[in-house]
Amino acid sequence: MNPLNLGYVNRLAPYKVWTENGRDFFIETDKGNLFKVGFMDDYSIWDTGAYQFTVNNENNQPSPNDVKLKLTLFRLIEAFFEVNPDILLYICETGDDKQRLRNRLFIHWFNTYSQRDNYILKTVEVMDGNTANFAAIIVQKSNPRLNAILSEFDETISMLQK
Amino acid sequence: MDKEIDIKQHFPLKVWWNRNLCVSLQNKSKKKDMSELIKKRTKDEIIAALKATLARKKEWEKQAQEDFKRIRQERLNLSV
Numbered sequence: 001m002n003p004l005n006l007g008y009v010n011r012l013a014p015y016k017v018w019t020e021n022g023r024d025f026f027i028e029t030d031k032g033n034l035f036k037v038g039f040m041d042d043y044s045i046w047d048t049g050a051y052q053f054t055v056n057n058e059n060n061q062p063s064p065n066d067v068k069l070k071l072t073l074f075r076l077i078e079a080f081f082e083v084n085p086d087i088l089l090y091i092c093e094t095g096d097d098k099q100r101l102r103n104r105l106f107i108h109w110f111n112t113y114s115q116r117d118n119y120i121l122k123t124v125e126v127m128d129g130n131t132a133n134f135a136a137i138i139v140q141k142s143n144p145r146l147n148a149i150l151s152e153f154d155e156t157i158s159m160l161q162k
Numbered sequence: 163m164d165k166e167i168d169i170k171q172h173f174p175l176k177v178w179w180n181r182n183l184c185v186s187l188q189n190k191s192k193k194k195d196m197s198e199l200i201k202k203r204t205k206d207e208i209i210a211a212l213k214a215t216l217a218r219k220k221e222w223e224k225q226a227q228e229d230f231k232r233i234r235q236e237r238l239n240l241s242v
Contacts (some may be wrong), residue, residue: 024226034233036226040219044212053217056226129166158232159205160212 001051002083004076013075016066027072034058035069037076044091045156050087053077053138060096062105070109078115079143081140087149088138103134118142122150124157 004098005024009024010017015027027035035057040053055073080088090106092099103123110121137153139146203211 002183019228024229026229034230035164036229038222038226041217042215042221045206052215052219056223058227058230091219156208157202160208162205 001041001080004079004083006079008082009075009079011073011128013072015072017072017076025076029063029066031063031065033061037073039080039084039088044089046087046153050089051084053080053088062098062101064105064108070113073109074113074115076130077138080144081119084142085143088139090136093136098153099134100132103136106136113147120146122153126157126160 001023004021004025006017006025008120010024015029017025017027021026024038029035035055038054038056040052040054042050044090046051055138057063060093077088092102092106103125107123110119112117116140120139120141123134126133126135135157137150139149143149152155
């Protein structure tokens with residue numbers, strides 16, 4: 001992954017963002033909660049060019065109404081795509097059975113994001129036994145392989161749903 | 163710019179070297195490789211890759227919790 005321009009993020013993000021390794025990013029909210037955001041290599045569908053967007057917080061408490069957090073996360077996503085014109089995947093954590101809520105929140109945040117027209121967000125639900133898994137793909141509309149990527153994603157998901 | 167290479171000496175036909183055409187052919191070839199890659203993966207292989215990703219994600223989340231504790235401890239040490 002190409003390194004993100006943290007200067008850009010910190011100029012525009014409401015919360016301060018810092019990194020220790022250039023790949024994972026920390027955010028501290030007004031309430032003092034720490035968040036860690038990462039872009040992990042993801043080989044689930046593609047051999048290269050796909051990353052898993054991961055967010056973890058200190059106390060596992062959701063912050064659905066924290067607009068500053070939402071904006072900061074989207075600034076990081078913008079900075080990611082600025083230097084990595086690739087594919088971002090997001091799988092909601094299922095450990096606490098709150099994946100449906102996380103999925104809804106992510107979609108809600110995306111729909112209220114001012115730059116949403118630059119991206120395609122597609123979310124899917126895949127059942128694994130009795131557990132519902134929610135996954136999302138984010139691709140820039142300007143990606144020259146946009147249609148191929150979305151159809152490859154759809155093909156994979158439909159294969160998993162069979 | 164297109165460059166005409168006359169290799170009449172070696173071949174009976176003229177050959178045109180078109181950079182754009184070459185890039186386009188390369189892209190088509192790359193695209194074909196990618197779609198072949200998708201088709202090659204079976205459902206079991208995708209599930210295995212997905213499970214591996216989720217396992218790495220769990221490790222990452224565990225590390226995140228360790229990082230939070232470390233940051234808190236560092237701040238505590240600084241304030242003392």
